[in-house]
Amino acid sequence: MKRRVVITGAGVISAIGVGVDEFWRHCLQAKSVVTPVPEQWLKYADLRSRLWSPLSNYDPESFGITRTEKLQLDPVSILAIGAAREAIERAGFSLSPAGDRLRNFVLSGIDSARTGVYLGTGIGGAHSFLHNHSHHLYQRARSELKTYAEKHAPAVDREILDNILALMVHGPRYNPFVVSMLMPNAPSAATAIRFSLTGPNVSYCVACASGTVAVGHAYRTVRDGHVDMAIAGGSEYLYDEHGHIFRGFDVAGTLIRDCTDPETANRPFDEKSSGFLFSQGGAAVLILEELEHAQQRGATIMAELIGYAETFDAYSMMSLAPGGKQIERMIHAAIADANLFPHDVDYINAHGTGTKNNDQTEAEVIDRVFGKSVLINSTKSLLGHTIGASGAIEALVTALSLRDGTTHICKNLDTPLLGLNFVRSVEQHDLRVGLSQSFAFGGHNAAVVLRRYN
Amino acid sequence: MNVQQRVLKVISDVLNRNESEINLEASLRNDLQASSLDQMTLFIVLEDEFQRSIPQEEVTDLATVQDVIDFINKKLREPSPP
Numbered sequence: 451m452k453r454r455v456v457i458t459g460a461g462v463i464s465a466i467g468v469g470v471d472e473f474w475r476h477c478l479q480a481k482s483v484v485t486p487v488p489e490q491w492l493k494y495a496d497l498r499s500r501l502w503s504p505l506s507n508y509d510p511e512s513f514g515i516t517r518t519e520k521l522q523l524d525p526v527s528i529l530a531i532g533a534a535r536e537a538i539e540r541a542g543f544s545l546s547p548a549g550d551r552l553r554n555f556v557l558s559g560i561d562s563a564r565t566g567v568y569l570g571t572g573i574g575g576a577h578s579f580l581h582n583h584s585h586h587l588y589q590r591a592r593s594e595l596k597t598y599a600e601k602h603a604p605a606v607d608r609e610i611l612d613n614i615l616a617l618m619v620h621g622p623r624y625n626p627f628v629v630s631m632l633m634p635n636a637p638s639a640a641t642a643i644r645f646s647l648t649g650p651n652v653s654y655c656v657a658c659a660s661g662t663v664a665v666g667h668a669y670r671t672v673r674d675g676h677v678d679m680a681i682a683g684g685s686e687y688l689y690d691e692h693g694h695i696f697r698g699f700d701v702a703g704t705l706i707r708d709c710t711d712p713e714t715a716n717r718p719f720d721e722k723s724s725g726f727l728f729s730q731g732g733a734a735v736l737i738l739e740e741l742e743h744a745q746q747r748g749a750t751i752m753a754e755l756i757g758y759a760e761t762f763d764a765y766s767m768m769s770l771a772p773g774g775k776q777i778e779r780m781i782h783a784a785i786a787d788a789n790l791f792p793h794d795v796d797y798i799n800a801h802g803t804g805t806k807n808n809d810q811t812e813a814e815v816i817d818r819v820f821g822k823s824v825l826i827n828s829t830k831s832l833l834g835h836t837i838g839a840s841g842a843i844e845a846l847v848t849a850l851s852l853r854d855g856t857t858h859i860c861k862n863l864d865t866p867l868l869g870l871n872f873v874r875s876v877e878q879h880d881l882r883v884g885l886s887q888s889f890a891f892g893g894h895n896a897a898v899v900l901r902r903y904n
Numbered sequence: 905m906n907v908q909q910r911v912l913k914v915i916s917d918v919l920n921r922n923e924s925e926i927n928l929e930a931s932l933r934n935d936l937q938a939s940s941l942d943q944m945t946l947f948i949v950l951e952d953e954f955q956r957s958i959p960q961e962e963v964t965d966l967a968t969v970q971d972v973i974d975f976i977n978k979k980l981r982e983p984s985p986p
Binding site for chain 1: 917918920944945948949951952955957958960
């Protein structure tokens, strides 16, 4: 018999809020943070998109990250640890120091071998890879060029050389920990080390669907009895000094083109959408627990996870298959996994990136499967795209929406696609079942189904 | 804080020890039980603290806390990095 799986804790770090309470309050207020991209990026390339959503509000020290750790962990791992710590504490576990390793903790009242960590990330520690790569590439060349410029260059050449030197930005060291910083399994490993968890530890690298796949697989392992508790979610960090990662998405034509008004540029599911808003990153972590395990320790239950499915387009590395046949199959499979029918679903947290083809295909599939009454929003209309963290953040939003019977608006929607029932104002609704779905470069589709817990 | 105090603070943070337990003649490896990974960590944090590049090949012979303090003092007398 399948076991029931409930969400008993959550943590989040995002551009619009650090911590679930601030994040959710700002979601309901439709807050966004959209600014011009860092000026130094424009020295390296003529970027077509010029806006992003910076993550300027989090302080690693506030969740116990020391200077030493900041030099040994990529921000993607620090974000994961921060979100996990909040989730664990919100779930009601107290943290005790783990022996003489003062920075690590053990959780009260759990079997650590029956607790797994399942975290997704799209690009892992690419920030650290690029940071060290620029040192590797530039450090000697820059030093020699600078010596030459100072000793031999006449005034006119000196100015040119100084301009070149100014472009050769690199960090102060080639970090001896770079391999353990950049590897995509670092966030899940670092999180389990931090909290002394010895159960299964798996990283999911499924681009924009990473967070959803991680939560879905964690759900299955708890449901099927392999573990009693799972720390599940996603983490992403997309900044680098030269704007390399941004440029990759920019040249692919995926980012917002119309940057005239930062307030309204990001508009998923609107006729005037022009691409997705690049986010600096973020993380969300959920504590999934077997129902009796949660009840025995008197945990507060946020929502119940009742279904999961995934399919693959087998069509293109960068485009959804026209028609969305595999997305439709995935939705039906996720709902069947939950022993429900499409008409049972009250709310969809859509993938909703703001890229025209994606939004059109997703809207058509939703229309075919659910019709025009199901409530829909896109959390990316507030946050932009956090890639591997997005699915986890959106699963959290779905859980909070079911818990509170309300959800955030789909922002900047003037002319919605296909006349679907997008959330236009924050109101109370009878939300019993929600579905959160993600689609990824490569062709991966995944969805989790959640139910309000009574 | 002077250089010695700053070095002792870094050693204390990296090795999770009270500063009072760290005497200047203590061997990093034998007395303070710093593993090779701990020593790698120590020198990247010292780089960060003093904003000087510390290539690994320059620190392989440093055995005691005093050796590290002397090495940092020597580094600080060198010209600033470009």
